[in-house]
Amino acid sequence: xxxxxxxxxxxxxxxxxxxxxxxxxxxxxxxxxxxxxxxxxxxxxxxxxxxxxxxxxxxxxxxxxxxxxxxxxxxxxxxxxxxxxxxxxxxxxxxxxxxxxxxxxxxxxx
Numbered sequence: 001x002x003x004x005x006x007x008x009x010x011x012x013x014x015x016x017x018x019x020x021x022x023x024x025x026x027x028x029x030x031x032x033x034x035x036x037x038x039x040x041x042x043x044x045x046x047x048x049x050x051x052x053x054x055x056x057x058x059x060x061x062x063x064x065x066x067x068x069x070x071x072x073x074x075x076x077x078x079x080x081x082x083x084x085x086x087x088x089x090x091x092x093x094x095x096x097x098x099x100x101x102x103x104x105x106x107x108x109x110x
Contacts, residue, residue, distance in 0.1 A: 003088065006034055015108040017041030018078065020049065022102055025088070031100045033057065034088040039078040043110065048075040049086065051105035059092035060099040067095045073104070 009021035018039050025032040033055075037047035049055060050073020059066040071089045078084045091100050 003034060003085075006032070006088075009036060012102065012104070013106040015106065016045060016110075018045050018047055018108045020047065020106050024091075024100055026098055029096070030093040031057070031059070031091045031097055032088040033091045033100060033102060035074075035086045036083055037076065037078045038083040039080060042080050044077055044079050046075055046107075046109040047078050047084065048107040048109070049073055049104055051107035053105060055089065056103040057089075057091035058101040058103055059095040059097035060101065061095070061097050063099070066092070066097045069093065069095065 006023040006025045009023050012020045012022055021036045023034045035049045039045050054070040056070045069091050076084045
């Protein structure tokens with residue numbers, strides 16, 4: 001579990017021994033998205049969610065498009081055999097959405 005009230009972790013991408021997941025929490029007027037990098041390798045790696053750009057969230061209400069929001073990308077160093085959970089993001093605020101589809105570039109660096 002990501003944090004209290006969040007969904008299970010959903011797989012987003014994997015590269016160079018680092019898997020990236022996200023979890024969501026749907027509230028009345030917003031959706032929060034938490035990101036997690038899991039380093040299964042034997043060396044530390046930098047995990048970038050957004051890869052130098054913004055994170056984009058495609059918002060939906062009952063399967064129908066409700067708009068798009070974005071937030072700043074973020075980066076953290078993840079030790080060998082460790083995981084890092086980023087603070088959760090606001091997504092789809094004011095869109096009356098009940099679903100979100102993240103659209104982000106992921107970058108893993110040595």
